[in-house]
């Protein structure tokens with residue numbers, strides 16, 4: 001495939017690692033990146049190492065809404081010698097989007113229409129490339145589907161839910177399901193150990209807290225950092241989740257794999273250990289064409305980090321999206337639709 005020039009919206013825990021990951025792959029050139037306060041564009045390719053050094057420690061658990069950890073106006077992306085401070089980071093990237101094949105949206109997801117609204121702005125500007133997000137919540141998929149006509153009109157191929165879960169594990173479930181003519185259940189169970197990555201991923205931890213009993217997206221958004229720490233302390237650093245609203249369910253249904261109600265997602269996050277508290281596993285149970293009932297199981301190695309399992313698939317799905325886009329296929333695609341399916 002020809003070289004792909006891509007941009008990253010949001011340089012928090014995920015966006016920064018996406019940039020770093022891309023340097024390990026041929027043919028992927030990061031040409032633009034922004035956070036809430038700054039934008040860097042170089043169509044010849046960003047100096048990722050310099051950008052990462054400049055953005056080190058700029059992550060606030062509220063996604064940079066009220067604060068960044070470095071002090072001063074030129075914190076975060078704006079601290080890079082390749083960047084400018086800006087109050088309109090996303091508009092600045094849209095203005096440069098003619099030279100950008102794909103945009104990875106690594107923005108906070110607690111305000112659920114935020115990513116769809118960002119996509120609207122690209123469509124209104126008649127961007128004809130790929131948009132990829134790593135969103136988690138099921139309810140956002142419908143909001144994107146409502147926009148299919150405008151994506152088609154602009155020439156946008158939108159790949160949604162393309163991180164780990166949803167993303168890698170949804171794709172694995174779709175693949176595992178190919179052995180069966182009837183699917184009974186898809187059980188996704190994840191483990192993440194985040195001690196050394198905790199500071200970088202506090203936005204994600206906040207989003208996960210919204211899944212705990214007694215919390216929702218509104219309460220999680222309004223919590224202070226101290227209140228977040230208190231929840232983590234109360235659980236001795238180990239948060240266990242069951243029946244999470246993760247878009248794996250609707251993404252498997254829209255790909256025709258199974259009904260959304262047959263999919264369950266849960267897992268354990270340990271904020272105080274790098275070791276995974278449990279092995280990430282996908283179990284697909286079904287019946288084969290010749291009448292056998294069985295369970296196909298997919299496991300991640302305990303040594304693979306969340307960052308590897310979100311960003312590798314995000315970049316892989318980005319490339320799958322670019323192939324579709326160059327082939328004139330526009331609209332909304334989930335990770336399961338980019339896998340084999342019959």
Ligand SMILES: NC(=O)c1ccc[n+]([C@@H]2O[C@H](COP(=O)([O-])OP(=O)(O)OC[C@H]3O[C@@H](n4cnc5c(N)ncnc54)[C@H](O)[C@@H]3O)[C@@H](O)[C@H]2O)c1
Nearest residue numbers: 010011012013014035036063064108109163164165203204
């Ligand atoms: N699917 C998965 O497996 C998976 C796993 C982890 C995280 N995620 C998702 O990844 C996303 C990013 O998570 P994170 O931990 O990197 O978040 P974060 O809070 O660390 O970073 C968010 C970034 O977005 C920037 N930002 C916020 N508002 C902005 C705006 N209006 N304009 C420009 N930039 C803005 C912030 O400055 C920051 O750089 C979240 O939506 C999260 O749900 C998905």
